Amino acid sequence: MHLCCEVIMFPWWLLGFLALCPASLCTNPGITGRITQNGLEYGRQIGMAVLQQKLKSIKIPDMSGKEKVSPIGKVQYSLTQMQIVSVSLPQSAVGLSPGTGLVLSIGNAYISIKGNWHVKYLRVVKDHGSFDLSVSGLTISEGIGVSRDETGRPTVSSASCSTSIGGVKIKFHGGASWLYNLFSKFIEKALRKELSDKICPLVSEAISGLNPHLKTLNVLAKVDRYTEVEYSLVSPPVITKNYIDLDLKGEFYSIGQHREPPFTAPPFSLPEQASRMLYIGVSEFTLNSAGFVYYSAGALHINVTDDMIPKSSPLRLNTQTFGVFIPQIAQSYPNMSMKLIVQATKQPHVTMQPGNITIEVVGSISAYVIKPDSTLAPLFILDMEASASANLLISGKKLVGSVTLNGVVLSLQKSYVGPFQIRSLQTVLQLALKSAVLPKVNELLKEGFPLPTIDKMNLVNAQIQILKDYVLIGTDVNFTGGPAKARYLSSVYYHWYTSLT
Template structure:
């Protein structure tokens, strides 16, 4: 009987100098390819534990594509601020002899990443590839030869055919959070061309090929170490992800993975614990998740399946916390109601009450006797609850005199919806069955009170519960992630949320 008080969160109901070219190539796989790749992978890659998942998450190819678009756009802006290190060297140039050269003050004029792709590597993680990238730069050159002769000028440098490929693996760190690392990287610079301005053209044309070689070598040596470093630098961001999401002062929900992510050719599937706990006390409920599988769908970026286990674990937690109870007094009854919570009104149904306790106000205590149970059936969510209603007469000195105790079983329908990055719900009373537990005023017909208690549940208890449920409970998320184009389906034993994602 879902008179589970405002505390019921049954929501049924995240080169240094030479470190140039990619130094900030922190491969802005952060944000979204960080999202796609890992965001959801950010919901923790724990080792297999053999425990069934309460929540499952699927990142589709559409989700990865969104990550690529944002990641590449961010990467392009980042690369524009790269500082190319000064380069210098000495080469033997016939017939002059040794020529010392230096390239300094190199600045980016233009940068393009026209072709990139993100893909899935089965059983491993995600791959990112960039091809035909180009960078146009401008800088200064200086040479010295024959020990005393110096010359200088400016140059334009074009890097073309730049390609990078990296594979990112994900595993669990010792805090239960995801940790990423590069499991493979390749990089190459297709061509480097320089056009010199000023100075003696015959001279710099002689050592031009050496400059090309030096730039190509310097860049290719830097790229993969920098990409690996960029991947490692995602880990501090991943450490900001909450292993536990606090719901309120009573409960928190855990989204750690119960097995390694399953990476296929078309999606990344994550199995999360999805279990409510009392804050600071992780006691397991006397039930476990029913195995379920997400159906093949790919029209959205992200799919989240929440089994009935998750809200049922919430019921267990709140029942353990002793907060599934509610005192009802007359001032909580709508003023328009002809029914008042006093011995006169109840005396009309139970004459003994009016005779033994004339002219007194009453108080009701509604509480559960065990955790409520939620059931998901196709297009239907019901909540079964068992509880008691204890009626008291309020004496002039404020002491309470017990009148009777009713055993109550109720069936409630729940409407579930997504709001922001939370799941929320509202309840509607379906069926109510009451039997007499204890009477302190003699025997009476419980059936006569049926309409009275239906009114109390509908007018007082359920609105209180709904006000709480409307606050929702958090879904797995990372950073400033918003859900858009969201659809929710109720299936057998779980609900399925299909959604696209937008990062603000």
């Protein structure tokens, strides 16, 4: 029963981050997570809330034995129908052991139990009654080891365990009172040994029972029809006296085809901050890997037509408007609609500096006339270098974004209508990009991509800082149901309690 006092306090959601990797697979992370003492403390509070609710429902197995008691000889005794009446857990802690792991402890616990007693002595004499049992000064210390399974998800096991019981006392009611003191010390000794022998094996069993829940870590999270992002750990966690740093791959891939980009993740480290439970650093590499995947998939293009231009705009996507800047267009194709195909010709590149995220896009703009028979006639192709600023925020458990256009530089690649001045087109094309292309881009960025989380885990009051080479997310966490009711966590730990029945 007491194993729950220890293990349940541990913030099991933290283990979703704690997987080791073979040395041959380790590389620099795209994302780094940091779990602080505040995060550990929140996990302890959840565990205590669950413990207070569930510990009373534990069923304690019946116990029986024989002892030689002077002067009446052998006494057979049994304790049955034991039930927990009250639980006091005044001291509990989850600590960090630098370079090693986690130390989970509960101290000075007190449990009150009631039950029935039966004795038989002199072969034929029987007696019975009820009793109150108190277990005091219970302490448990548990170390947890972590490893990585073949899917990149974490597995856990008990690395070490020690227990001690300060005192076990029984107060008997009913029956012949002169018997109580004769055999009570033997029963107290038997209960102490029974509890001591069972606690650590059950702790080990309970820790192994966490593994099905750890598989809810979104090691491979689908983003959209093109991409998924991988969150397996790439190196062992770094454990200090104040926090745990966790290096995640943080790389986008095409769905079903994990092709590495022609660049690698540079190293980065998080600043010393501890006010939030969890910090997540998302590097340039992660966002650039996304750009590589979308570009490789041919997804970075958009067709722009006049119905995408705001009706209030005086500039239209037709030969009349463009004829003002390139007269030969209006002369060759009077009163016709036009179509622009805007596409990237290189992978977009993201750079991060304090307070600013810049996206550089190299692409082309191909202009066509839509003829009366709906066929397209080419007009010109422009090379384009565009710069945009990005804004990021947290929505639910996703990192979402939006972009604003900083500027565009155009140059003529090919003309099908003769020579013309590019500068004259700058205004109308920049308007087309702002009013038609950027809204589509922002609509996609609004969908965002999921951050690494455990099922039922929510991010609370998340804040974002843009630093050099990465974005720092500082957040608190909670779980569906909250610490007080802890509905979800109760179901997670239920099998621990039932294992004691």
